[in-house]
Amino acid sequence: MCRNKYFAAFQVIRQWIHKMKIVIINYGAGNIQSIKFAVERLGYSAVLSDDANEIKTADRVIFPGVGEASSAMKKLRNTGLDLLIPKLQQPVLGICLGMQLMCNSSEEGDTHGLGIFDIEVVRFSNKVKVPQIGWNQISDLKTALFKDIPENEYIYMVHSYYAPLCAATIAESDYGLRYSAALGKDNFYGVQFHPEKSSAIGEAILRNFLENKAQ
């Protein structure tokens, strides 16, 4: 019967959802509720956790963060997450401050970072308004994270510090100068923008992270 067929399809989808374990690292830094909602809008569910075992056994790990770099880094050190995150083997996505903390260091609060991306995060010069707040374009898109994403689409950014262009740059943006809108290395991705707040394009990028194999 038709209804049974739908029910069977529903079960398959349900199982797929349950198979995929997504953990959003919860270390008391910022608006993680919005990221959880964005994941749920894509039909997945996500767990908020700071537990090492939960994080280690996830299929996908999202590393969020807003606020100030040195205090966020301190929270990571207090929980031992600073040692755990660089060793993760599954795809990891750092968002905004999360991405910045994955770099060697940040000028903000003279912060020593996780050292995943070999670059120093610096402050925008006062030639532009700081913070940059609003929708900016991303271009020179690389890796599976941006699969089927057209060049020059607008995404939402809020930040005062940025990662300069480097070997790990997988997307660029322009605010007085060209800088890294996203970084990628092995299983690690970082985006300066907020995919959870970047309308349909942000959701497509988040979906790529959840569904595509890292390259």
Place this chain on the structure above:
Amino acid sequence: MLAKRIIPCLDIKNGRTVKGVNFVDLRDAGDPVALAQYYADSGADELVFLDISATEERRKTLAKLVYHVAEKVNIPFTVGGGISSIEDVDILLHNGADKVSINSSAIRNPNLIDDLVAKFGSQCIVVAIDAKIINDHWKVHLMGGKVATELDLFDWSKEAEERGAGEILFTSMDHDGTKDGFANEALARLSATLNIPIIASGGAGKVQDFIDTFKEGKADAALAASVFHFKEIAIADLKKILKQNGIAVRL
């Protein structure tokens, strides 16, 4: 290139949108979540919710509303109205608000700006300022414009920036409701004096007003309510015309 932002503002009372919302194609225009979704789908870049309730329950009702908006809406939004403590802000951000705006409470206690910035970061603290010209000077007003202060608009906004505010939302009380354009001269002066983004508010009536506030007023974003709520201007059409006029917008 960073785009100029178009921001519809929704007035909220006891968890519902109030006054002047005329949406025939929405089942319930009083439902802030439905209205927010409508605007997000129509090309709004951001939303502002201004809570004007005055009940004991307001904090709880507003937190619940913020949670439901964050659940459904995939663009950033700011919440303002009656926010006066770290605890107020904490509840709103935890429920999914991206930014909060403070107004009277910051004037009464300027240290609140520093405290909020230290705890949550500049990026989510908007200082809203209502001002109008009295004897040739832009004077800041309290309580949604009801009470005049001795503060000068330019001094106060500079102080807010120095204390760490991430953005200034400037409403000209002289222009608000006139539908005759934004306070572009004051806006341009703010933009020249400050190095944080400025949101223009008060006076939107026609498409040309938006062009002018971005070109002459050097505003980074423009906020309006009734022209959008009454469908006098459709956001998609507005952005198309802005683009034709050489203004960077997200289409």
